[in-house]
Amino acid sequence: MQVKGIARDTLDFILEASRSMAPEEFAGLLQEKDGIITEVLILPGTESSDTSAVLRLYMMPNMKAAGSVHSHPGHNRSPSEADLHLFSKTGNCHIIVGKPYSRQSWTCYDRKGKIRDLPVLDIEFEEDEEI
Numbered sequence: 001m002q003v004k005g006i007a008r009d010t011l012d013f014i015l016e017a018s019r020s021m022a023p024e025e026f027a028g029l030l031q032e033k034d035g036i037i038t039e040v041l042i043l044p045g046t047e048s049s050d051t052s053a054v055l056r057l058y059m060m061p062n063m064k065a066a067g068s069v070h071s072h073p074g075h076n077r078s079p080s081e082a083d084l085h086l087f088s089k090t091g092n093c094h095i096i097v098g099k100p101y102s103r104q105s106w107t108c109y110d111r112k113g114k115i116r117d118l119p120v121l122d123i124e125f126e127e128d129e130e131i
């Protein structure tokens, strides 16, 4: 399934989580539905340092996901060596969030570490719909 974009609510959640975790890294796996990323599977665990969030992602038993997301403690959003390794393992959509964790301070990469476009979509979540 080709990823077409990410739901705005999901992106806002990622930014909020990154902000509250800083200066520690926030990390999770992206789950898509019908080609749209609507869910983040957050990694359990408390200890965190510059690279451990990514390494913990690595060790997840089931790596099937649309991609990954993690935050960097500074402004630099370039993927590290460990990041690139992770990118190649699962999905084709990898978000890195940097300071100040705003809607402008994130970048999406493909599995090779090249910057890719990820449209932010305003979608209604099914749970919110009235029956």
Ligand SMILES: [Zn+2]
Residues within 6 Å of the ligand: 054, 070, 071, 072, 078, 079, 080, 083, 096
């Ligand atoms: Zn990183």
